[in-house]
Amino acid sequence: MKQATLSRILYVEDDPDIRELVTMSLQLIGKFQVAACDSCAAALDLVDEFSPELLLLDVMMPDVDGPATLQVLRERVSAENAPAIFITAKVDAGDMQRYRKMGVLDVIVKPFDPMLLSSQVEQIWRSNRSNLNDNNK
Amino acid sequence: MNIQKRHNLEYLAAWLLILAFFAWTANLLLNVQSDWAQSNEITRIDQDVHALFDPWRDLNRPGNDVLENYEVEIQTNSFERYLVEYSAARARLEVHRAAKMPMTDFYVGMDEAAATAEVLASRVLQLAAEREALRLSGAAPDSIRLVETEAATTMARMDQAFQSGLDLIANMDVRLDGRLRELVASRRASIGSLYLILLVALLGSVFSLVLLRRTAIQGEALRSSAERINAIVNNVVDGIISVDDAGNVESFNRTAERMFGCDAEQIVGLPFIDLIDPESREQYNEITLDYDESEYLGRRLDASEFPMEIAATRIEVDARPLLVYIVRDITERKHAEERLRLAASVFENTTEGIMITDQDAAIQSTNPAFTAITGFTAEEVIGKNPRILQSGAQSADFYEAMWESITATGHWQGELNNRRKNGEIYPQWLNINAIRDARGRVTNYVGVTFDITELKASERMKDEFIATVSHELRTPLTSIHGSLRLLGGGVAGELSEESARLVRIADDNSQRLVRLIDDILNIAKIEAEKMRFLLQPLAIDDVIGRAIEANRDFAQQYDVRLHAEQGIREARVLADKDRLMQVLANLLSNAVKHSPSGGVVRVSVQRQSEYWRVSVVDNGPGIPDSFHDKVFSKFAQADGTDRRQGGGTGLGLSICKAIIDRLGGRIGFDSEPGVRTSFYFDLPVMQRQAMADVVVSG
Numbered sequence: 001m002k003q004a005t006l007s008r009i010l011y012v013e014d015d016p017d018i019r020e021l022v023t024m025s026l027q028l029i030g031k032f033q034v035a036a037c038d039s040c041a042a043a044l045d046l047v048d049e050f051s052p053e054l055l056l057l058d059v060m061m062p063d064v065d066g067p068a069t070l071q072v073l074r075e076r077v078s079a080e081n082a083p084a085i086f087i088t089a090k091v092d093a094g095d096m097q098r099y100r101k102m103g104v105l106d107v108i109v110k111p112f113d114p115m116l117l118s119s120q121v122e123q124i125w126r127s128n129r130s131n132l133n134d135n136n137k
Numbered sequence: 138m139n140i141q142k143r144h145n146l147e148y149l150a151a152w153l154l155i156l157a158f159f160a161w162t163a164n165l166l167l168n169v170q171s172d173w174a175q176s177n178e179i180t181r182i183d184q185d186v187h188a189l190f191d192p193w194r195d196l197n198r199p200g201n202d203v204l205e206n207y208e209v210e211i212q213t214n215s216f217e218r219y220l221v222e223y224s225a226a227r228a229r230l231e232v233h234r235a236a237k238m239p240m241t242d243f244y245v246g247m248d249e250a251a252a253t254a255e256v257l258a259s260r261v262l263q264l265a266a267e268r269e270a271l272r273l274s275g276a277a278p279d280s281i282r283l284v285e286t287e288a289a290t291t292m293a294r295m296d297q298a299f300q301s302g303l304d305l306i307a308n309m310d311v312r313l314d315g316r317l318r319e320l321v322a323s324r325r326a327s328i329g330s331l332y333l334i335l336l337v338a339l340l341g342s343v344f345s346l347v348l349l350r351r352t353a354i355q356g357e358a359l360r361s362s363a364e365r366i367n368a369i370v371n372n373v374v375d376g377i378i379s380v381d382d383a384g385n386v387e388s389f390n391r392t393a394e395r396m397f398g399c400d401a402e403q404i405v406g407l408p409f410i411d412l413i414d415p416e417s418r419e420q421y422n423e424i425t426l427d428y429d430e431s432e433y434l435g436r437r438l439d440a441s442e443f444p445m446e447i448a449a450t451r452i453e454v455d456a457r458p459l460l461v462y463i464v465r466d467i468t469e470r471k472h473a474e475e476r477l478r479l480a481a482s483v484f485e486n487t488t489e490g491i492m493i494t495d496q497d498a499a500i501q502s503t504n505p506a507f508t509a510i511t512g513f514t515a516e517e518v519i520g521k522n523p524r525i526l527q528s529g530a531q532s533a534d535f536y537e538a539m540w541e542s543i544t545a546t547g548h549w550q551g552e553l554n555n556r557r558k559n560g561e562i563y564p565q566w567l568n569i570n571a572i573r574d575a576r577g578r579v580t581n582y583v584g585v586t587f588d589i590t591e592l593k594a595s596e597r598m599k600d601e602f603i604a605t606v607s608h609e610l611r612t613p614l615t616s617i618h619g620s621l622r623l624l625g626g627g628v629a630g631e632l633s634e635e636s637a638r639l640v641r642i643a644d645d646n647s648q649r650l651v652r653l654i655d656d657i658l659n660i661a662k663i664e665a666e667k668m669r670f671l672l673q674p675l676a677i678d679d680v681i682g683r684a685i686e687a688n689r690d691f692a693q694q695y696d697v698r699l700h701a702e703q704g705i706r707e708a709r710v711l712a713d714k715d716r717l718m719q720v721l722a723n724l725l726s727n728a729v730k731h732s733p734s735g736g737v738v739r740v741s742v743q744r745q746s747e748y749w750r751v752s753v754v755d756n757g758p759g760i761p762d763s764f765h766d767k768v769f770s771k772f773a774q775a776d777g778t779d780r781r782q783g784g785g786t787g788l789g790l791s792i793c794k795a796i797i798d799r800l801g802g803r804i805g806f807d808s809e810p811g812v813r814t815s816f817y818f819d820l821p822v823m824q825r826q827a828m829a830d831v832v833v834s835g
Contacts, residue, residue: 015612015615015616017613017616017620018612018615018616018619021615021616021619021620021623022619024623024628025619025623025628028628029626029628060604060608089607089608089610089611089612089615094669094671096715097671110611110612110614110615111611111614111615111618111619111647111651112615112619113618113619113622114619114622114623114626114628115622115623115626115628
């Protein structure tokens with residue numbers, strides 16, 4: 001069976017520099033299709049058309065933060081089954097536990113290494129896939 | 138008259154009585170002795186007088202041939218003997234008379250008769266000798282008869298003289314008998330009196346003895362009583378001062394001496410008012426006339442002052458008025474009152490709410506701060522259970538654990554949410570202590586509480602600040618670091634060698650800045666006790682494996698190998714996995730950075746009594762002795778100039794220590810300079826720790 005590959009990542013980040021960096025890293029190094037936007041509202045505009053396979057969300061954002069954005073996006077059919085990874089500078093033991101309860105695959109902590117980001121994201125995604133497959137068998 | 142004086146007089150009378158009896162007795166004895174001596178004297182005189190004449194009575198028997206008798210006497214020398222005795226008797230009588238001894242008048246005239254008789258007797262002897270001489274010479278019978286005639290005449294005169302003496306003796310005997318009878322009668326009377334005196338003396342002595350004994354007993358009792366009273370007076374806790382009607386101190390017990398810092402001798406005789414501070418004297422003057430019990434300021438000899446309470450009462454002793462002052466030093470009481478007043482003031486004015494309940498947790502008292510915090514006045518809560526404050530925010534288990542702690546240790550403190558009278562729920566810090574009586578029984582519970590609403594808000598602000606700082610610093614750093622990494626990685630095109638080197642320097646330092654921010658935030662969180670610990674049972678082997686795996690790439694950069702020694706499968710601890718990983722990562726990176734190229738860092742687990750010890754050992758240069766006490770200090774680096782070892786923030790080990798401390802463990806190191814260094818931490822063995830102790834702290 002052909003191994004599933006990750007190709008479409010919806011990335012929400014309010015900081016334009018980091019958004020550009022991450023987008024560049026994922027596109028140039030990971031060769032992923034990346035739909036990047038700066039807010040929950042912009043993500044809602046994109047999500048149905050883009051049909052993401054993975055949601056990469058910043059946590060601390062004005063107006064609607066990462067967890068809330070995730071909840072909203074999950075209400076869309078196009079993203080209801082898409083796994084999510086948080087990427088954040090704000091993380092402690094309590095946060096991690098809370099995020100995991102929300103079904104977030106993992107948290108990538110800022111600052112991250114953009115040279116390794118793509119492989120890190122893909123590894124988390126694959127790990128989740130294999131867990132799903134194991135559960136389906 | 139007091140008892141002592143009466144006893145003294147009785148004592149004196151008893152002794153006078155005894156002396157009088159002795160004198161009387163002695164007088165009678167002297168009389169008896171005198172009578173006895175006179176009787177003896179009379180008998181002796183009688184014998185002496187009879188000795189003068191009795192022999193002649195025998196010689197002068199009728200019908201006897203006197204001369205023959207004389208001759209016989211002469212022949213047997215008896216007559217001379219009579220004369221000798223006669224002379225001796227006369228000499229004694231003479232001595233007796235010369236000494237003017239009693240009854241010499243009885244034998245007046247006897248001397249004369251005796252002298253005559255003596256002369257005549259000598260003549261008779263002479264004539265007898267002459268007749269004998271004539272007989273032997275054969276003289277004429279007429280010559281002999283003439284001598285015999287003269288002898289007969291002389292003898293007749295001698296007999297007459299003797300008869301006269303005998304008559305005198307007879308007369309004297311009568312008189313002497315009379316005198317003797319008088320003496321005997323007198324002596325009998327004296328002896329009778331003596332017996333009477335002896336009887337009276339005996340009775341008197343018995344009585345006196347009884348009296349003396351009673352007096353002695355009463356005296357002893359008095360002394361004993363006086364000593365007892367003295368001992369009591371001197372050992373009571375109060376000063377006892379008696380003052381005469383002139384206002385001068387008459388007696389001063391030892392307690393008063395201690396109280397006023399002086400000896401009684403220094404005070405007795407001085408005005409009592411000197412013992413009172415001048416400021417109190419006016420008040421004192423008003424109370425001396427009657428019983429009083431008031432507080433004054435006492436004044437010691439050294440002029441220092443102390444608060445005292447005086448109870449004064451007027452009594453009468455030996456018809457003399459006396460004021461007795463019971464003085465009590467109330468310094469301690471004043472201090473206690475002051476402490477109570479202070480405690481009451483604190484109770485009333487403190488900003489912490491105080492609630493006191495009885496042993497059944499019924500509220501007895503609350504302070505104004507309690508009202509300010511809860512909105513309930515004291516009247517509204519007294520008699521009620523503190524349950525009225527519960528908000529429902531805490532579970533029944535919470536209160537159960539609280540009471541378990543109070544029952545077991547008498548104490549509980551912690552944070553909880555209560556409800557004010559107006560329904561508002563507020564966070565509070567509550568400290569409950571059980572109050573016990575002398576027998577250890579709980580009598581009350583005291584709850585001290587303060588509203589931590591503002592504190593909580595402040596903490597939230599601090600948390601937000603830390604989070605914001607963390608986010609705001611990391612965000613630009615993420616851009617800088619990311620851009621440099623992409624540049625260095627050639628994503629934006631190949632760089633020249635110089636450009637690549639410069640980008641690497643910038644990147645290294647951006648990473649260093651990231652670590653510094655991380656460590657500062659960690660330290661800030663730990664010190665503010667804001668670092669959350671998710672405690673869970675952890676297998677140490679797993680944690681070590683993960684830590685080694687996570688740091689393997691880093692070690693490779695230094696050409697150092699990480700090696701886990703033979704693990705112990707059952708080694709489990711209760712810890713926060715991420716924090717434990719953080720500690721291990723820190724120790725591993727330190728060991729790597731200090732290891733020589735090609736070196737090995739070994740990680741091992743050992744049982745150390747009730748702890749599991751995790752050791753990270755390198756064979757680097759070790760830690761200089763001078764640096765040992767700074768190893769766990771902030772921003773401490775033994776040698777910050779070593780580029781190979783550089784890149785650290787100097788906060789890593791102090792973070793490790795803070796984390797291990799929070800996990801109930803201990804951290805330390807052993808170092809042999811030039812040989813090896815072992816950093817280790819000990820965490821309590823899991824099975825010894827009840828799962829009930831698992832606490833999510835934060």
